[in-house]
Amino acid sequence: MSDLLDVRGLETQFKTREGIVHAVNGISFKVKEGETLGVVGESGCGKTVSMMSLLRLIPSPPGKVAAGEAYFDGKDLLKMDNEQLRHIRGSKISIVFQDPMTSFNPVLTIGKQTAEPFLIHNNVSQEEAKDRAIRYLELVGIPNAAERYNDYPHQFSGGMRQRVMIAMGLICEPRLLIGDEPTTALDVTIQAQIVELVKKLRDDLGMSIIWITHDLGIIAGMVDRVNVMYGGYIIETAPVKGLYSQPQHPYTIGLLGSLPRMDESVDRRLTSIDGLPPTLLEKPHYCPFEPRCVYAVERCRHENPPLMPVDGDEHFSACWVNPRTGKEHK
Amino acid sequence: MTQQEVILKVENLYKHFPIKKGIIFSKEVGRVHAVDGISFNIYDGETLGLVGESGCGKSTAGRTILQLHRPTSGSVWFQGEDLSKLRGEKLRIQRREMQMIFQDPYASLNPRMTVSQIISEPMEIHNLYAGQAQLRKARVAELLELVGLNPAFASRYPHEFSGGQRQRIGVARALALEPKLIVCDEPISALDVSIQAQVVNLLEDLQEELGLTYLFIAHDLSMVRHISDRVAVMYLGIIVELADRNALYKQPMHPYTKALLSAVPFPDPFVEETRKRIILEGDVPSPVNPPSGCRFRTRCSYAQPICTAEQPEFREVVSGHFVACHFAEQLQNDTPV
Ligand SMILES: Nc1ncnc2c1ncn2[C@@H]1O[C@H](COP(=O)(O)OP(=O)(O)O)[C@@H](O)[C@H]1O
Ligand SMILES: Nc1ncnc2c1ncn2[C@@H]1O[C@H](COP(=O)(O)OP(=O)(O)O)[C@@H](O)[C@H]1O
Ligand code: SF4
Ligand SMILES: [Mg+2]
Ligand SMILES: [Mg+2]
Numbered sequence: 182m183s184d185l186l187d188v189r190g191l192e193t194q195f196k197t198r199e200g201i202v203h204a205v206n207g208i209s210f211k212v213k214e215g216e217t218l219g220v221v222g223e224s225g226c227g228k229t230v231s232m233m234s235l236l237r238l239i240p241s242p243p244g245k246v247a248a249g250e251a252y253f254d255g256k257d258l259l260k261m262d263n264e265q266l267r268h269i270r271g272s273k274i275s276i277v278f279q280d281p282m283t284s285f286n287p288v289l290t291i292g293k294q295t296a297e298p299f300l301i302h303n304n305v306s307q308e309e310a311k312d313r314a315i316r317y318l319e320l321v322g323i324p325n326a327a328e329r330y331n332d333y334p335h336q337f338s339g340g341m342r343q344r345v346m347i348a349m350g351l352i353c354e355p356r357l358l359i360g361d362e363p364t365t366a367l368d369v370t371i372q373a374q375i376v377e378l379v380k381k382l383r384d385d386l387g388m389s390i391i392w393i394t395h396d397l398g399i400i401a402g403m404v405d406r407v408n409v410m411y412g413g414y415i416i417e418t419a420p421v422k423g424l425y426s427q428p429q430h431p432y433t434i435g436l437l438g439s440l441p442r443m444d445e446s447v448d449r450r451l452t453s454i455d456g457l458p459p460t461l462l463e464k465p466h467y468c469p470f471e472p473r474c475v476y477a478v479e480r481c482r483h484e485n486p487p488l489m490p491v492d493g494d495e496h497f498s499a500c501w502v503n504p505r506t507g508k509e510h511k
Numbered sequence: 512m513t514q515q516e517v518i519l520k521v522e523n524l525y526k527h528f529p530i531k532k533g534i535i536f537s538k539e540v541g542r543v544h545a546v547d548g549i550s551f552n553i554y555d556g557e558t559l560g561l562v563g564e565s566g567c568g569k570s571t572a573g574r575t576i577l578q579l580h581r582p583t584s585g586s587v588w589f590q591g592e593d594l595s596k597l598r599g600e601k602l603r604i605q606r607r608e609m610q611m612i613f614q615d616p617y618a619s620l621n622p623r624m625t626v627s628q629i630i631s632e633p634m635e636i637h638n639l640y641a642g643q644a645q646l647r648k649a650r651v652a653e654l655l656e657l658v659g660l661n662p663a664f665a666s667r668y669p670h671e672f673s674g675g676q677r678q679r680i681g682v683a684r685a686l687a688l689e690p691k692l693i694v695c696d697e698p699i700s701a702l703d704v705s706i707q708a709q710v711v712n713l714l715e716d717l718q719e720e721l722g723l724t725y726l727f728i729a730h731d732l733s734m735v736r737h738i739s740d741r742v743a744v745m746y747l748g749i750i751v752e753l754a755d756r757n758a759l760y761k762q763p764m765h766p767y768t769k770a771l772l773s774a775v776p777f778p779d780p781f782v783e784e785t786r787k788r789i790i791l792e793g794d795v796p797s798p799v800n801p802p803s804g805c806r807f808r809t810r811c812s813y814a815q816p817i818c819t820a821e822q823p824e825f826r827e828v829v830s831g832h833f834v835a836c837h838f839a840e841q842l843q844n845d846t847p848v
């Protein structure tokens with residue numbers, strides 16, 4: 182598989198009253214053709230900002246993409262002119278956000294809004310766009326799509342609106358779909374409906390996906406690889422099975438330990454991670470997880486660890502210590 | 512759990528919200544059947560989990576039990592008194608022993624009050640330590656320490672704290688009057704995963720230390736399984752299943768519970784690879800006009816004509832395991848999800 186997206190050294194900052202917020206600190210990652218990448222981490226760790234940076238959707242000021250390259254299909258998104266970028270956004274790369282109500286225009290019908298990206302990016306008639314929109318609304322499981330075409334967003338339930346968002350994201354058959362916590366606000370039964378739907382569409386259409394979430398449960402069954410983010414860094418990246426069965430970074434280990442599992446037979450105390458996530462007001466010269474880490478050694482206080490291979494050539498962790506032995510890596 | 516003493520008994524509890532139209536002569540045009548006839552016991556020292564999708568009536572049930580909403584009908588027995596019949600001073604005295612922790616640690620604390628004022632407020636309302644400022648201050652410090660916060664924080668304001676810390680302040684306030692029962696309404700839903708575990712561990716420790724009883728409302732089924740002794744599942748205003756937590760998760764007998772459990776993702780790619788899901792079609796119907804007969808029938812794959820005709824009774828199918836489904840016995844023999 183070749184690389185569809187290749188991000189190198191992406192760095193984004195915000196100027197705020199308290200100082201510079203270092204939201205994304207030089208992250209690099211790739212998404213292969215047809216691959217599904219999960220991005221997990223707690224709120225504020227830089228998941229949304231990193232994706233918005235790629236698509237040059239960061240409000241500036243206060244934000245600024247300070248460094249990096251982001252090759253999509255071989256061309257750097259960060260160096261493209263606006264015309265080229267507009268052509269890619271919404272047609273080759275589309276993004277589905279968490280909150281469908283604020284993403285919709287309340288005074289436009291569901292149908293018009295679904296058809297819009299297709300109309301913009303293709304030289305087609307209103308009729309053709311409408312037919313296609315109805316087809317995609319059917320595809321995502323909106324019952325009586327043709328009749329509901331003229332309904333307004335408030336006439337749809339939360340789960341249905343999220344489906345419509347996905348239809349809008351798919352209507353141009355993008356090569357990369359980015360879902361930014363698209364099911365976070367939904368009930369677990371609706372979440373399951375949507376995850377099944379996205380998996381099926383991915384297999385039918387053969388697109389690549391980046392699925393952002395703070396829920397380690399939801400991505401376990403749908404992604405190929407996982408990036409774990411903390412404080413603006415990717416601190417661990419691995420194939421999904423390796424990450425869950427052999428987590429290497431103390432933060433990932435802590436996160437997995439703090440989740441209760443329905444198939445656990447004995448009662449155990451949840452492992453909590455003490456302390457709080459970093460404020461991002463400085464770019465640390467130490468390990469960003471060190472203040473909360475139970476494995477920390479002297480070196481962690483002085484040197485910020487880069488991602489290093491830990492287990493074969495696909496599993497990387499940014500930690501000076503081997504948490505299985507408690508000793509520093511050689 | 513060793514004691515089996517009933518601390519709270521809910522009998523046929525209803526809470527309907529009228530929907531009114533018109534400004535001057537407002538007329539009732541319908542009712543939201545938020546809680547529509549629920550009955551169960553809570554035992555002393557246990558944690559009863561209450562789960563269900565949003566809008567199914569969990570918060571309304573919790574609030575109506577505490578009489579923060581007065582019931583449309585039905586009874587709530589607590590320490591030998593029917594709270595639904597009590598008013599004024601008598602109700603206030605009973606309410607001291609029942610507190611609530613809310614979901615949103617941002618909205619539930621008054622931003623203009625210091626932590627000390629927030630935690631003292633219930634004591635003030637109930638005239639505890641009146642005129643004994645030193646004692647009250649000491650009690651605040653004690654409570655802060657109990658929930659794992661530095662007593663030196665007492666003079667700070669809520670905005671100076673993180674979400675998890677604010678939830679601790681909410682817990683300290685709920686503990687101020689030494690309650691027996693605490694209704695926890697989604698106390699961790701707004702918190703990050705690593706912080707959720709901190710708050711859950713705190714609630715478990717406090718239960719052990721103080722002998723508290725919890726009604727723990729949540730939509731996260733794995734967390735409810737972790738913290739509860741027994742679990743009740745709500746759907747559209749009624750309880751469809753209630754059982755010991757192991758029985759409920761291992762051998763659910765209501766089709767809705769089965770579907771709900773099968774929708775919960777496991778944080779384990781090996782398990783997920785082979786898991787079969789029951790995907791429920793469509794949405795929960797409106798609580799203004801709940802379906803006739805069984806309210807789950809519109810989404811239920813087991814439904815038969817009887818399900819439209821007759822509301823299934825909430826009955827004890829095996830000892831301690833209550834189910835509202837005409838076909839509970841058949842489902843019992845199904846393979847577990
Ligand atoms: N417009 C903005 N101005 C200032 N700071 C911002 C802005 N947008 C995001 N940030 C900061 O960037 C950091 C990363 O945010 P984000 O990527 O949204 O996190 P998440 O992982 O929850 O998606 C946070 O600390 C956030 O406060
Ligand atoms: N004060 C109120 N007035 C009118 N309707 C309400 C009120 N509170 C809740 N409801 C309605 O009652 C139903 C149950 O709500 P709620 O108890 O909040 O559910 P849950 O906590 O399970 O999400 C919902 O349809 C909700 O809109
Ligand atoms: S009573 Fe009927 S409709 Fe209701 S859950 Fe049982 S089988 Fe389904
Ligand atoms: Mg985000
Ligand atoms: Mg609620």
